[in-house]
Structures are given as structure tokens and as C-alpha cells.
Amino acid sequence: MNSYSTSLAAGLIAASALAGGASAQQLTIGLASEATSMDPQFHNLATNSQVRQNIFESLIAQDALQGLQPALATEWEAVDDTTWRYTLREGVTFHDGTPFTARDVIYSYCRVPLVENSPSSFSIYTQSVTAMRAEGDHTLIVETNGPNPLMPVESSTIAILSADAAGAEEEVVFNGEGCEGMGTVPQATAFNDPAVSVGTGPYKLVEFTRGAQLVLSRNDDYWGEAPHWERVVLRPITSAGPRVAALLSGDVDLIESPPIQDLPRLEQAGFNVVDTLSNRVIYLAPFQEDEAPSLTGTDGANPMTDPRVRQAMSLAINREAIVERIMNGYAEPAGELLPPPMFGTSGRAVDPYDPARAQELLAEAGWPDGFGVVLGTPNDRYINDEQVAQAVAQMLTRIGIRTQVDATTASQFFSRRNNLEFPLYLAGWGASSGEMSSPLKSLVATYDREAGMGVTNAARYSSEELDTILREAMVTIDDEERSRLLQEAETIALDDFGILPLHYERSAWAMKPEIAYEPRVDQYTLAFAVRPADASAGD
DSSP states (O other): OOOOOOOOOOOOOOOOOSSSSSSSSSEEEESSOSSOSOOOOTTOOOOHHHHHHHHHHOSSSEOTOOOOSSEEEEEEEEEEEEEEEEEEOOOOOOTTSOBBHHHHHHHHHGGGGGOTTTTOGGGGGTTEEEEEEEESSSSEEEEEEETTTTTHHHHSSSSSOOTTTTTTSSBBBOTTOOSSOOOOOOGGGGGSSTTTTSSSSSSSEEEEEETEEEEEOOOOOOOOOOOOEEEEEEEEEHHHHHHHHHHHHTTEEEEEEEOGGGGGHHTTTOOOOEEEEEEEEEEEEEEOOOSSEESSSSOOOOGGGSHHHHHHHHHTHHHHHHHIIIISSEEEEEESSOOTTBBOOOOOOOOOOOOOHHHHHHHHHTTTTTTTEEEESSSSSSTTHHHHHHHHHHHHHHTTTTEEEEEHHHHHHHHHHHTOOOOOEEEEEEEEBBHHHHIIIIIIIITTTTTTSSSSTTTTOOHHHHHHHHHHHOOOOOOOHHHHHHHHHHHHHHHHSSSSSEEEEEEEEEEETEEEOEEEEEEEEOOGGGHHHHHHHTO
């Protein structure tokens, strides 16, 4: 069995356990951001993925450091350069009691490109698959359009649905031109119904009330280790203050993304606090087509098509100050799209803070008096996202790029971003694969929805050279050569200032002293992984 694992230095802040214990009946978690859909294939977004993993599983799972672990597949192997064999776990049933077979996997892969209006499609992880066939109920053969060394990693991102619950025909046939036997494919809103949201995971969906709560119940027939809690309530509490207040008052047992300025107070009050460096990069994306919205003082031109202007924007940003003053040290300045030493990184230096040189570059590009721009940002998705955006706006304004911040809730922001409404936006990307092809394929590859490339590239950066090298990297089996190619592709984008990395987040969780949670580099809050503090000892 092949496995790919990546490790990052993780910090653990331990607090002493107090008397008492959380109820084994119910666990209540305060989430910083609400899932946009119960459809596990609708939106490639961390807030959705962390919820779906409680209900729907993949062939392969990732541990807290993104190492690969058996899940619905017990083994996987490359038969040859373009063929993979998966041995599927026997004795697994869906929440409705129907058995899990290779048919369900084929259906799930077939559905991914059929999901309508996906803000960020999972097709980036399925576009290499050209054929799938079952050899019995528990062996799956997958063929790809070329060597795909990341096939196991990509398999960890695709949720496996129940073909029966989705209304598929008895025989589902994978066909690259359009699968057969799919029936009427349910779309995103249908998955609000527990009768459709049928997975194999440790929890079942009971209720999804948008803006209020998501309720799960324990799957007593789960094939793996039984989760501790009989009932889980996930409450979206998007404002940081009320989220902390809910923990202090006992209304919730655990919260994600506690305000970093409150961590010392929470520890002093006896709560457990854990944190780790994440794989999430916060970045700026300047729009790079000729016609850009919401620009002023440009006579209809888009200055950001000039790499000198984009370089000026990068040099205007004091990343160290943002980390120190806004993130209170719970971040690291970013020079790349993933923190070194993750796979495919080069150790590139962080762009320096040099506002004088930034002004020179603007003048060289023909914009000595600058211009006006709107910076779009979510205000409830990333750690201190709106505050970071306001700081960036002030820094850009000082060099003559007069910047106004347009901050909205995450759901509004992502919709508007994908409609190309922002000439400049702040967002984040966590690499679900734990290696460089993930941000490259999604954020800077030339936008091509049918090919599953650049699906989150709402700045429309494009480099034919980068695309060529990235495609080569994606079919290169040799790890050392693939890493070199990924470094080369990333360097092209960064030398073009096609995307501007700001910082890597550190992720924190705070919880009652009687429960424990292992911090994850992917920032996921997984209810099934929350345990009583005494049960986690020695893990």
C-alpha cells in the first residue's frame, strides 16, 4: 500500500484537567463558519469538508498531519502507470442499512462533474480518471489519462454517496463522455434531507437548520471505532465574542478559531487550548484581465495586468506587522502557497516590505498617481480576515493605490468572487492534498472548468508555461522530479506576482478541560475525533 504523508511542526499547549466530565450523551461545538451545503460534493470548502467527514467517507482518509490512512478502501496499488486497483472494505453498510459496494464509488465519481453551480468543484480531483469498473463488489479498477502519482491523495477528497439513496439505476457505468444509469441526479438542496444524505460515516444527519444548528446522531453500526458522543450539535457562531462567551457559559463544549487575544484568558480559566501551524495560506489575488470591475482613476484600463504593479502591491505589504499586530503571532509570513517543508515548496523568501520601491514600480508602469480599487474579503471565514484586509488596504493606500474594503459574510463573498465582482480579493487556501499541486491547480492554473483546472482562479491569472510544467508534474511518478517541477511552476506564478501570499495561519481550538482534540494542519474540526480527556491519553 502506498502512502504519502507530510509533517509540520505542531505546537501543543497543554492545560491541566479539572474535575468533572462532559456528558457522554451530547457534544456541542461552536463553529466559526457554517457549511454552505450538506451536499458533500457541492463546494470544495474546508467548512463543508469538515462537516461531511462525519457523515460521508472517502476511499482513503487523512490523519491530523495529512498522512494517508485506509478508510472505505483497505488497500490501493498502482498496477501500472495508468491503472490503480482499490480493495474495498467488506461488511460496511450505509446509514440506511444498504451494503457499500464498488457501484457506490462509481456513482460518486460519476456525479462530481454533474453537480450544478458548484462554487469550487471537486472535478480537479477527478478529471484524470478515464475509466472505472468493478471486479465483484469489493474490487475497483481505475484508469487514468496518464500517470497520476496523486491518485491516492485525490481519492481522499471525494465523498462516497449511496447510489440507492441518490436514486441511481441498478447498474451504473462509468463513461468519460457521460455515465450511464445515474437516474435523476439529486442537486445540492436535496441533501438537506437525511433520506438523501446517506453515507457510511460515524454519524448520521438528523437536522440541518441553516443559521441555527446541524444535528448528528451516532451511527451504531459504524464499521470503525465508535465515536464517543451519541449526539452532536454543531452551532455556527460566526462572531468571535459570542463564540467565546458560549464556551465560558457552558453552552458549547468546544470552539474552533477562538480569538487569539483571548487564548491566555481561556487557559487561565482552566480550558484546554491546542494549536498548530496550518497548511492554509492567506493570499491576495489581483484581477488580471483587461476589463476589471470597481477601479477608479484608470480611464477604463486595468493597471494590475502589469506585473510591476502587482509587485508594487506585494512590496507595499508589511507581512511581519500583520502577523505581529493583527494575528498576535498566530501566523507566519508567507513567501509561498504552502509552508515549507511541505512537498513542492522551495523555501522561497517572503517578499520584503519596501514601500519606496513599490512607488517607483508604479511610476515605471505609468501609474505615478496610483489608482483606486475595491478589496473584497469575507468577514467571518479566516482568522481576523476583515482586520487583515483593512490593514492591507491602508498599506496599499500609502503607496497611491487607494483601497476600499468590501467585507461580507463568507457565503456572499464566495458567490460574488466567483462572479468576478472584485478587482482584488483576499481569500485563503488549505491544500487538501498536503502538497503543492493543490494550490497550483486551483488558484493559478489557467481557468478551464471542463478540465478541472483553475476552478478557484477568480483573478484569471494565466501562464502557458506554468500550465505546461504543472501538467508534466501531475504525471511524474518520481517524487524528486515531481517536487522540482512543482517548485518551478510555483516560481513562475510568484515571479509574475500573479498571486500574493500573505501569511500561513496557526489554528487554535479551545474546549472544556474534560475533553480533548488533536490539532490538525488542515484546520478541520471533526466531531468524531473529539474525545474525553482521559480517553485521549497516550494517543
